[in-house]
Amino acid sequence: MIDQYKQAFQEEAREVLVELESALLALNENRGDKELVGRAFRALHTIKGSGAMFGFDELAAFTHNLENAFDEVRNGRLETTAELINLSLTALDQIKALLEESGGQAASATSAEILTRLRELTGKAETHPVKAPPAAIAVPVAAPQGAANDWRIRFVPGPDLLRGGTNPLLLFRELKQLGKLRNIATTATIPTLEEMNPQLCYISWDMVLTTPAAREAIADVFIFVADSCELTIEPATENASSVAPASSVVPTSEAAAPAPQKGKYPSYGRRAYDSPDTASSIRVPAAKLDQLVNLVGELVTVQARLGVVANRGDDPDMVTISEEVERLTSALRENSMSIRMLPIRATFERFRRLVHDLARDLRKEVELSIEGADTELDKTVIDQLSDPLMHLIRNSMDHGIESPQERLAAGKRPCATLHLSARHSGASVLISVADDGAGINAKAVRERAVEKGMIAPDAQLTEPEIFSLILAPGFSTAKQVTDVSGRGVGMDVVRRSVEALRGTIDIASKPSSGTSVTLRLPLTLAIIDGLLVRIGSAYFVLPLATTLECIELTREDVEKTNGKHVAYVRGEIIPYIRLREYFQLRTERPEREQIMVAETEQGRYGFVVDQVLGDHQTVIKNLGRFYRHIQIVSGATILGNGSVALILDPHRLVQEAIRTISADPRADLRAQNPHGRRVAV
Numbered sequence: 001m002i003d004q005y006k007q008a009f010q011e012e013a014r015e016v017l018v019e020l021e022s023a024l025l026a027l028n029e030n031r032g033d034k035e036l037v038g039r040a041f042r043a044l045h046t047i048k049g050s051g052a053m054f055g056f057d058e059l060a061a062f063t064h065n066l067e068n069a070f071d072e073v074r075n076g077r078l079e080t081t082a083e084l085i086n087l088s089l090t091a092l093d094q095i096k097a098l099l100e101e102s103g104g105q106a107a108s109a110t111s112a113e114i115l116t117r118l119r120e121l122t123g124k125a126e127t128h129p130v131k132a133p134p135a136a137i138a139v140p141v142a143a144p145q146g147a148a149n150d151w152r153i154r155f156v157p158g159p160d161l162l163r164g165g166t167n168p169l170l171l172f173r174e175l176k177q178l179g180k181l182r183n184i185a186t187t188a189t190i191p192t193l194e195e196m197n198p199q200l201c202y203i204s205w206d207m208v209l210t211t212p213a214a215r216e217a218i219a220d221v222f223i224f225v226a227d228s229c230e231l232t233i234e235p236a237t238e239n240a241s242s243v244a245p246a247s248s249v250v251p252t253s254e255a256a257a258p259a260p261q262k263g264k265y266p267s268y269g270r271r272a273y274d275s276p277d278t279a280s281s282i283r284v285p286a287a288k289l290d291q292l293v294n295l296v297g298e299l300v301t302v303q304a305r306l307g308v309v310a311n312r313g314d315d316p317d318m319v320t321i322s323e324e325v326e327r328l329t330s331a332l333r334e335n336s337m338s339i340r341m342l343p344i345r346a347t348f349e350r351f352r353r354l355v356h357d358l359a360r361d362l363r364k365e366v367e368l369s370i371e372g373a374d375t376e377l378d379k380t381v382i383d384q385l386s387d388p389l390m391h392l393i394r395n396s397m398d399h400g401i402e403s404p405q406e407r408l409a410a411g412k413r414p415c416a417t418l419h420l421s422a423r424h425s426g427a428s429v430l431i432s433v434a435d436d437g438a439g440i441n442a443k444a445v446r447e448r449a450v451e452k453g454m455i456a457p458d459a460q461l462t463e464p465e466i467f468s469l470i471l472a473p474g475f476s477t478a479k480q481v482t483d484v485s486g487r488g489v490g491m492d493v494v495r496r497s498v499e500a501l502r503g504t505i506d507i508a509s510k511p512s513s514g515t516s517v518t519l520r521l522p523l524t525l526a527i528i529d530g531l532l533v534r535i536g537s538a539y540f541v542l543p544l545a546t547t548l549e550c551i552e553l554t555r556e557d558v559e560k561t562n563g564k565h566v567a568y569v570r571g572e573i574i575p576y577i578r579l580r581e582y583f584q585l586r587t588e589r590p591e592r593e594q595i596m597v598a599e600t601e602q603g604r605y606g607f608v609v610d611q612v613l614g615d616h617q618t619v620i621k622n623l624g625r626f627y628r629h630i631q632i633v634s635g636a637t638i639l640g641n642g643s644v645a646l647i648l649d650p651h652r653l654v655q656e657a658i659r660t661i662s663a664d665p666r667a668d669l670r671a672q673n674p675h676g677r678r679v680a681v
Helices: 002-029 033-055 057-074 082-099 105-122 166-175 216-221 223-228 267-274 286-312 316-340 345-362 378-385 384-398 404-409 442-451 463-470 492-499 555-560 650-663
Strands: 147-157 180-186 206-213 229-235 341-343 363-370 376-378 416-424 427-434 502-512 514-523 527-535 538-543 547-554 566-569 572-578 592-601 603-609 609-619 633-638 644-648 670-672 678-680
Touching: 002 033, 002 082, 002 345, 033 057, 033 082, 033 166, 033 223, 057 105, 057 166, 057 502, 082 105, 082 427, 105 341, 147 166, 147 216, 166 206, 166 216, 180 404, 206 216, 206 341, 206 384, 216 538, 223 538, 286 316, 286 527, 286 609, 316 341, 341 378, 345 363, 345 384, 345 566, 376 378, 384 416, 384 492, 427 555, 442 463, 442 514, 463 492, 463 502, 463 670, 492 502, 492 514, 527 592, 527 603, 527 644, 538 603, 538 609, 547 555, 547 566, 547 603, 572 592, 572 650, 592 609, 609 633
Parallel strands: 363 416, 538 644, 572 603
Antiparallel strands: 147 206, 147 229, 180 206, 341 376, 416 427, 427 514, 502 514, 527 538, 527 609, 547 592, 566 572, 592 603, 633 644, 670 678
16 A cells, blocks of 8 residues: 555645745745745745655755754754755755656766755755665764753554554654653553454553753654644653653553553543544545536536436326436536635745746846735646746736846836736636736737738727737747747747637736736636527527627517617617527528627627526536637537537627627628727628
């Protein structure tokens, strides 16, 4: 089972490394913050101790030297400098490589080079953890100097301590490095052989440690088991030798005692071992969550079919059962989707390192600010966000943000601000990357587009349309290619990634004030709430989150507007698109139609349908690669009667209609919306 625990250690170590990187970057901004130094030290200590336990000897040895450096900082013997932070970040990258067990001799050479630089920086000789027998790997800690104090330590491990791969001997040997340790093993909770589970831990320990170390140093020894044990560390208030008679002291390497009679457990034994597991969270592979959501999606489809069959019949019991199944399915769907929702904080925090490294390489001063990090998004969406956000940040720092000298000449602070934000907007999430740099030169973009033959020299384009040109493949206004950007690839990657997520991109910029790029993304890619509509015998689904209201459209209403495709809704003119004409459905128009009014990026627009059938929990199915270029359709879903309904994207429908009109100036079916934008009707 060691491979299973080894994998668990690697997963947890990656999370600790994220915490370490965050602490180092924050420490770079606040050099004298002792709490940040402590965070970095504890993260290194955790990786070192756990790594040695699971056989990552090279990782433990390497991390031990870095831990010693931060121990020097913690004790005030070494100053936190930019050189130390940068070297620590380089060492962190090496720890990641060692964690993945990649590199071989090359990795060892890199480790040696980093440790040489660390030794030059700290003036300390290189040290390595001492190899211990296979039963436990001990990592010696230099005993601090000063007046010794007695500490009482009560250590009651959880029953799963051994099953999780932890060996208590490692903890005790590390405590011995701090001073003189006397240890008493309490064996009263060991059951009879018939009842014993060899994978559980039934022993607890009472200890007295005589050491000049502080309480925090003692607690650090237990840092990677702190969540799975009861730990008490208190100053000794009486003679340490009175902790127990000498005959009751049991060597930690061979703790044993006669088993108690059945049922003779002390109170703490009952609490620790007889109660159910109270773990607040469990680790589940993402693949299992994906499978769960897929099964729930299939259940939603089957439930819809059950509803159709129940309503078709005349059996009230069947209708009742169908309604109950619908209620349970809806609750299960909401619960399963919430499990996949994660805060975007980890993704945002990951870019602190990117901003730090780019600012150093580009010789710019940039401050990263984050807003809305607790905004939740589907894990599938979050996993695909890293690349587009990385390209946006690189593009902003290379092209948008000026050098400190240029900023001072323009009357700005030498340190620029890069702002990452996220917020909910209906069933979407808006993620923005904004800077206070030079902004986009619309004239330069237009000239470059004309030069590349993308637009005609006399083309009439709005500023947003000009800005959208930078999303084209191979487009770049950079005069020279750098290691960061300039090849015209990054923004194309952003566009393709966002389109794959059924999202949209909005670019806003002002000269000398900066640029903001906003990604509008769906909360989830699996199931959405929609409105089912019908046109003739064809069915469509419109996202419920963007739909504002439904109004009736009669032939008299059409005559009042002289055939123009607009409707008056409480004094407001709303242009609409006839979906029958748009999709060229050759069916007879009913006497009374209905307009679904939706909020889009271009303002409010209506979509005319024959009939609105009601709410529909929509399981999104991909249409396949053959239809990947059809942007106005987000996917399809299977209805209860077995037919297929297309899921429409209102934003793309309006954009496509506007683009069609722009490409064909002879088109005569047009309308003006309240914002002055044209749309094909």
